[in-house]
Amino acid sequence: xxxxxxxxxxxxxxxxxxxxxxxxxxxxxxxxxxxxxxxxxxxxxxxxxxxxxxxxxxxxxxxxxxxxxxxxxxxxxxxxxxxxxxxxxxxxxxxxxxxxxxxxxxxxxxxxxxxxxxxxxxxxxxxxxxxxxxxxxxxxxxxxxxxxxxxxxxxxxxxxxxxxxxxxxxxxxxxxxxxxxxxxxxxxxxxxxxxxxxxxxxxxxxxxxxxxxxxxxxxxxxxxxxxxxxxxxxxxxxxxxxxxxxxxxxxxxxxxxxxxxxxxxxxxxxxxxxxxxxxxxxxxxxxxxxxxxxxxxxxxxxxxxxxxxxxxxxxxxxxxxxxxxxxxxxxxxxxxxxxxxxxxxxxxxxxxxxxxxxxxxxxxxxxxxxxxxxxxxxxxxxxxxxxxxxxxxxxxxxxxxxxxxxxxxxxxxxxxxxxxxxxxxxxxxxxxxxxxxxxxxxxxxxxxxxxxxxxxxxxxxxxxxxxxxxxxxxxxxxxxxxxxxxxxxxxxxxxxxxxxxxxxxxxxxxxxxxxxxxxxxxxxxxxxxxxxxxxxxxxxxx
Amino acid sequence: xxxxxxxxxxxxxxxxxxxxxxxxxxxxxxxxxxxxxxxxxxxxxxxxxxxxxxxxxxxxxxxxxxxxxxxxxxxxxxxxxxxxxxxxxxxxxxxxxxxxxxxxxxxxxxxxxxxxxxxxxxxxxxxxxxxxxxxxxxxxxxxxxxxxxxxxxxxxxxxxxxxxxxxxxxxxxxxxxxxxxxxxxxxxxxxxxxxxxxxxxxxxxxxxxxxxxxxxxxxxxxxxxxxxxxxxxxxxxxxxxxxxxxxxxxxxxxxxxxxxxxxxxxxxxxxxxxxxxxxxxxxxxxxxxxxxxxxxxxxxxxxxxxxxxxxxxxxxxxxxxxxxxxxxxx
Numbered sequence: 001x002x003x004x005x006x007x008x009x010x011x012x013x014x015x016x017x018x019x020x021x022x023x024x025x026x027x028x029x030x031x032x033x034x035x036x037x038x039x040x041x042x043x044x045x046x047x048x049x050x051x052x053x054x055x056x057x058x059x060x061x062x063x064x065x066x067x068x069x070x071x072x073x074x075x076x077x078x079x080x081x082x083x084x085x086x087x088x089x090x091x092x093x094x095x096x097x098x099x100x101x102x103x104x105x106x107x108x109x110x111x112x113x114x115x116x117x118x119x120x121x122x123x124x125x126x127x128x129x130x131x132x133x134x135x136x137x138x139x140x141x142x143x144x145x146x147x148x149x150x151x152x153x154x155x156x157x158x159x160x161x162x163x164x165x166x167x168x169x170x171x172x173x174x175x176x177x178x179x180x181x182x183x184x185x186x187x188x189x190x191x192x193x194x195x196x197x198x199x200x201x202x203x204x205x206x207x208x209x210x211x212x213x214x215x216x217x218x219x220x221x222x223x224x225x226x227x228x229x230x231x232x233x234x235x236x237x238x239x240x241x242x243x244x245x246x247x248x249x250x251x252x253x254x255x256x257x258x259x260x261x262x263x264x265x266x267x268x269x270x271x272x273x274x275x276x277x278x279x280x281x282x283x284x285x286x287x288x289x290x291x292x293x294x295x296x297x298x299x300x301x302x303x304x305x306x307x308x309x310x311x312x313x314x315x316x317x318x319x320x321x322x323x324x325x326x327x328x329x330x331x332x333x334x335x336x337x338x339x340x341x342x343x344x345x346x347x348x349x350x351x352x353x354x355x356x357x358x359x360x361x362x363x364x365x366x367x368x369x370x371x372x373x374x375x376x377x378x379x380x381x382x383x384x385x386x387x388x389x390x391x392x393x394x395x396x397x398x399x400x401x402x403x404x405x406x407x408x409x410x411x412x413x414x415x416x417x418x419x420x421x422x423x424x425x426x427x428x429x430x431x432x433x434x435x436x437x438x439x440x441x442x443x444x445x446x447x448x449x450x451x452x453x454x455x456x457x458x459x460x461x462x463x464x465x466x467x468x469x470x471x472x473x474x475x476x477x478x479x480x481x482x483x484x485x486x487x488x489x490x491x492x493x494x495x496x497x498x499x500x501x502x503x504x505x506x507x508x509x510x511x512x513x514x515x516x517x518x519x520x521x522x523x524x525x526x527x528x529x530x531x532x533x534x535x536x537x538x539x540x541x542x
Numbered sequence: 543x544x545x546x547x548x549x550x551x552x553x554x555x556x557x558x559x560x561x562x563x564x565x566x567x568x569x570x571x572x573x574x575x576x577x578x579x580x581x582x583x584x585x586x587x588x589x590x591x592x593x594x595x596x597x598x599x600x601x602x603x604x605x606x607x608x609x610x611x612x613x614x615x616x617x618x619x620x621x622x623x624x625x626x627x628x629x630x631x632x633x634x635x636x637x638x639x640x641x642x643x644x645x646x647x648x649x650x651x652x653x654x655x656x657x658x659x660x661x662x663x664x665x666x667x668x669x670x671x672x673x674x675x676x677x678x679x680x681x682x683x684x685x686x687x688x689x690x691x692x693x694x695x696x697x698x699x700x701x702x703x704x705x706x707x708x709x710x711x712x713x714x715x716x717x718x719x720x721x722x723x724x725x726x727x728x729x730x731x732x733x734x735x736x737x738x739x740x741x742x743x744x745x746x747x748x749x750x751x752x753x754x755x756x757x758x759x760x761x762x763x764x765x766x767x768x769x770x771x772x773x774x775x776x777x778x779x780x781x782x783x784x785x786x787x788x789x790x791x792x793x794x795x796x797x798x799x800x801x802x803x804x805x806x807x808x809x810x811x812x813x814x815x816x817x818x819x820x821x822x823x824x825x826x827x828x829x830x831x832x833x834x835x836x837x838x839x840x841x842x843x844x845x846x847x848x849x850x851x852x853x854x855x856x857x858x859x860x861x862x863x864x865x866x867x868x869x870x871x872x
Contacts, residue, residue, distance in 0.1 A: 262627075264618070264626075265618035265627060268624035268625060272620070272621050275622060309602050312602040319618075321622065393599060394599040397597070398599070401598060516624065
């Protein structure tokens with residue numbers, strides 16, 4: 001690590017102060033941390049809210065680990081992994097001055113079911129009583145979460161062991177909010193925070209302003225370190241091209257959106273010192289609706305997997321320096337990565353290749369012919385960001401070559417991810433990305449393909465494919481249980497689940513991506529974590 | 543005194559003769575013919591010369607250039623190895639003008655795009671002139687309430703900025719297919735930009751036509767026809783329309799020039815011709831992000847628009863001069 005980069009545990013007060021200026025094309029949606037599922041705002045929540053656990057605020061792989069945050073320590077599992085007893089840390093206050101109490105924790109867990117948090121089923125469905133809350137949120141009591149104010153403990157009872165429970169609690173959806181937080185989507189009104197910053201104002205049409213939380217104190221610098229900048233101002237409505245120019249010119253310190261392909265060369269040439277490549281657990285993939293024609297036919301889905309030129313997608317993202325072809329939904333670096341490629345030239349499901357080599361258009365066309373779907377109309381939904389538009393144009397060309405009448409529909413990035421989840425929109429096929437919520441296979445396999453993640457008619461239905469296969473479901477459940485006691489064996493089972501999903505091909509994994517960050521000249525202590533990217537509290541501007 | 547031959551030739555022959563003697567008109571016609579022929583030969587060029595499919599994305603391909611295998615998308619030579627740039631003009635048969643961001647041959651797309659640009663602008667121009675003729679003739683001939691109603695409608699349309707009006711109509715139709723009773727028009731159907739552009743320029747063309755008809759309706763031959771009991775429809779078709787025809791002919795290339803600019807603007811904004819089809823406007827849009835590294839992608843269609851629009855305007859001026867009865871034979 002260069003000498004001028006400080007870990008979160010070594011705070012340098014000499015750099016304290018100033019305003020961090022951020023820019024994005026659009027806002028990240030609701031500011032309710034229990035509901036928002038956009039990485040744009042997850043970055044903000046990680047410096048404003050805290051859960052019982054959090055991911056370590058450190059650079060690189062160390063940041064993948066869940067550690068205690070508002071809890072005093074990570075509890076040992078009891079009853080064979082069915083019970084966890086957390087001790088709430090004392091003396092922590094919300095930004096309105098009230099102390100964080102056990103009742104706040106219990107209410108926050110219950111609230112995430114009542115407000116239909118997107119991960120209420122996939123992350124927290126194992127809590128006793130969660131199934132009833134998922135069926136009827138208006139009468140949710142969640143008996144599996146029991147608070148004891150006098151003892152300062154919160155006890156979680158699970159229906160089955162969950163090896164990733166601490167990771168899930170570290171996600172912003174499980175942020176601890178005051179017990180009297182309204183039981184609906186808060187929209188533009190942020191609840192009081194516990195982290196180093198609080199929200200001052202949020203106007204989705206213009207900007208979001210954060211200032212220091214006057215009641216914040218550091219209780220564990222690895223969990224929630226103090227911030228450097230006094231204010232953080234996030235301006236919306238700055239297109240991706242303009243973001244790059246503005247950051248180069250020092251008008252903003254960082255831009256959220258991916259760098260357009262045509263600007264990468266310029267950054268590599270002229271702004272090398274301000275440009276950082278950040279490794280991610282993130283992928284691009286095509287999601288196909290297994291309940292709508294023609295993708296209700298597995299032959300068509302396999303044809304798409306054979307036809308897609310992953311190298312072309314990599315080029316359109318920015319080249320092999322920042323992306324690699326991907327054949328399964330779990331990227332390298334995550335346990336359970338399958339690591340073989342059945343859909344490439346010269347390979348099949350029984351004889352997968354060790355890596356992706358080239359598309360097999362002939363095989364793909366044969367499969368389309370066999371399916372009898374040639375000539376059908378397909379609408380591909382993409383977001384309106386530059387990279388996705390370029391990839392979408394390529395995919396439209398590929399689908400047309402396969403014999404489909406293909407329309408391309410670009411939707412503003414603010415709503416595309418939610419739009420493609422809602423079954424009412426009858427989305428056949430879409431291009432999307434997935435950034436890890438936590439660095440475990442369940443986040444890529446279970447969350448995206450389990451029956452519990454499929455909610456018809458909801459904008460929060462992460463299982464976009466609609467796949468609900470009993471065999472795969474059982475395999476994933478088993479992988480989750482085994483991982484509690486044997487991570488290695490669990491990883492093998494997750495890989496088995498990944499292979500079973502590959503066979504049904506509800507998605508076409510495309511590329512694993514890194515992120516290119518360009519920052520202003522004045523921004524120092526460039527600090528990224530694997531899961532939340534640039535950590536706004538740890539960069540300084542003076 | 544008019545020259546002797548001018549008194550013998552019919553007005554149309556006289557106009558043709560004037561046109562033939564106008565070097566500007568001949569140059570404009572030659573340019574338009576050349577552009578049209580080149581665009582009509584787009585398929586031949588793509589298949590037999592460039593050996594490319596200009597509608598298929600080909601970013602991962604390579605071509606043999608000067609004996610060497612060359613990637614269409616070329617890695618940038620910078621310390622971070624970031625980004626790729628499409629191949630520039632090769633000045634050889636393949637990728638003559640370079641590649642667009644999807645690895646497609648710009649020269650081939652330029653010719654195919656020209657087809658759409660010419661087809662849309664010519665069709666929109668004809669449709670616009672036809673609609674404007676109906677509106678202008680009815681308003682000018684009948685006057686009174688008909689004139690007031692049609693003229694105010696034109697005033698309202700004219701009060702809305704042309705591009706804003708066209709963009710509004712386009713966004714509605716591009717967002718989803720248009721359903722007109724049992725008929726469904728796909729959002730990528732070229733009929734939509736043709737109709738939209740035609741509609742927005744109707745007021746532009748209808749005004750001079752109405753003005754011409756206003757002067758014609760009190761002409762002697764019209765008064766005589768009326769007094770003889772000739773039906774109004776027959777007067778409009780046999781007496782008014784032929785006398786308005788020169789105005790329509792003069793307006794046609796001018797409206798076509800405006801239509802071409804409007805089509806390019808709409809396509810540039812992604813609400814005209816839809817991908818993977820091309821028009822000169824969409825190609826400029828494709829080249830927008832490459833303006834620093836591969837300017838030819840945007841410059842080539844831009845030049846094509848400039849040259850064609852200029853030729854159409856020059857032709858329009860020449861037609862006006864040739865058809866103007868007040869001018870003597872030059």
